[in-house]
Amino acid sequence: MKQKMAYTMLMASLPPHPMSLWDFKHKPVTRLRLERQLKLLTEQDSQQLAAIESILHWAKMQEANSDAEIAIEAGRVIKSINNPLLQEAIIWRLELRIIVTAIRRRKLNRPPSDKHEHWGYGQVLPLIRSNWQLDDFGLSHRFPWVAKAQDLFVKNESVELEKLLLNLSWQHYEKLGQAHYFDFEAVVLYVLRWDIVNRWTQCDEQAAMLQFEALVNRGLLQTA
Known part of the structure; x- marks a missing residue:
């Protein structure tokens, strides 16, 4: 009962996300304030949230050393979580990344990976x-x-392309959260959507172009 009340207080203290990602001009809450509210989580839930963020955080996924490392870490995190909805949130986001990686590899005229190669x-x-x-x-x-x-x-x-991927993730998390408002699932989905907002509000055309070039260059290095 105490945990349920704490999570209700946590979610009630945070400004709701609007339906559309494009309605944002600024983050609804700072990361500092968000972190303060997340202290209401139990230690176990806090660790699970950190593990999920470690593989789904937008910038971290873009900057990861290799696709293989993400695949290995993702498998470990998914096995550690006994929650079908959160597993679905993770797998869906990883599959989105796999598809974009495949598009990148093919654009670079690289062959598909063999079944023994861990790249997603x-x-x-x-x-x-x-x-x-x-x-x-x-x-x-x-x-x-x-x-x-x-x-x-x-x-x-x-x-x-960045806008498409952000919006796809935004809509998917919104759909997953329709039956969750004041539980741990709601907290995780709120944080994942906050990360998307953070990414979007920091994004501009020059930064996106540099990110795209880095993505292509990293692909050249990884698949050479």
Whole structure:
């Protein structure tokens, strides 16, 4: 009962996220204030949130040393969490990253990875390998945005690609949280959406272009 009350107080103390990501001009709450409120979490939940953020934090995922490292760490975190909704949130975000990585590899004229290469986590990997020559990797029935992401990547429209990926994640987390308002799942999804807002409010065209170039260059190094 005390934990339920504490989490209700935590969520009630935070400004709600609007329906649309594009309604934001500034973060609804500073990270410092958010961290203060997160002290209401139990030690176990606090550790789980930190583990989830360690692999899903937008900047950390972009700056990771390798896809293999993310895949290994993701597997460890997912196994440590006994919560289907949070596992779904993690896997969905990782599969989004895998698809973008595949688009990047193909743009660089690299072959698909073999089954022994760890470059992602999720059930889409074998589908991508077997449908490498298809524009959408045969995934449009499940991920209708793949063709658009492919087109934006090929055209080097980094700002629009960033916006697409951010908004996809925003909408997915919003959907997952529809039945969760004052529990641990609600806290995790709030923090993940806060990270998206933070990314969006810091994003400008020059920074996005530099990020895109770094992404391509890192891909050249990793797949050489």
